[in-house]
Amino acid sequence: MQEAIDFEQLVNAIGDAVIISDAGGNITLWNPAAERMFGFTQSEALGQSLDLIIPERLRGRHWDGYQKTMATGQTRYGNDVLRVPAVDKSGNALSIAFTVALLHSPQNELTGIVAVIRDETSRFQEERALRKRLAELEASAGA
Template sequence: MNDEFMDNLIEQNPDAIIFADTEGIICVWNLAAERIFGFSKEEAIGSNLDIIVPQNLRKVHWHGYEQAIQRGETKYVGTFLPTKSLHADGSVIYVELGFSIVLDSAKNVIGALSSARDITTKYKEKQA
């Protein structure tokens, strides 16, 4: 399969697809991520994941991120976690996130892949 095919799979996915390197720098940000989080691809790629992690959750986020990178795996494989996130307009949104650690062909960790879907409306309806 060629690069164009793989790019199309990422771009046309209805869920946000985000890949960050081992330092938490965003390298992949698809159209759904733009729609959900409000940051353009140009704004997101090269930025730290902090652009979508609320300030009060950053310490916990980075602790878990660093542990998963060091272990080469996440304890959340196969699950989606509901969590708060930041939108570009500064508002808090709710998303379900799935995570995986990505390895290269030599089994070295190269970063983390996340898929996300917006559950803000569903979350707020449950709270009402």
């Protein structure tokens, strides 16, 4: 017989950031990996808007999509990995990749969104450096 899964232990042990936000976009769950990634403690993040980690220039687009998802109960990003910029507590830019899932009440009302997030900043920087080097090599070969 399978043991019951301790979901709180799972969320706290997982290496990826797990963030849950309610219908209004306020943070209701912030796991230890989110603390490490973004620099905000759980007590600093809980109850705050997702604006905490969204770069200011992207907030309008984010909230348009968030509100549309809450109104329709559908998201384009359920199975796709979304790669976007984010910011940490110090204001440093991050490149993150994440998937989202919609959360529902027992009455099947949409109550929030969970995001599972990975920091891909170093990978993004390495790829950018490789693309730049490739362009330089192609330019010198064609000269």
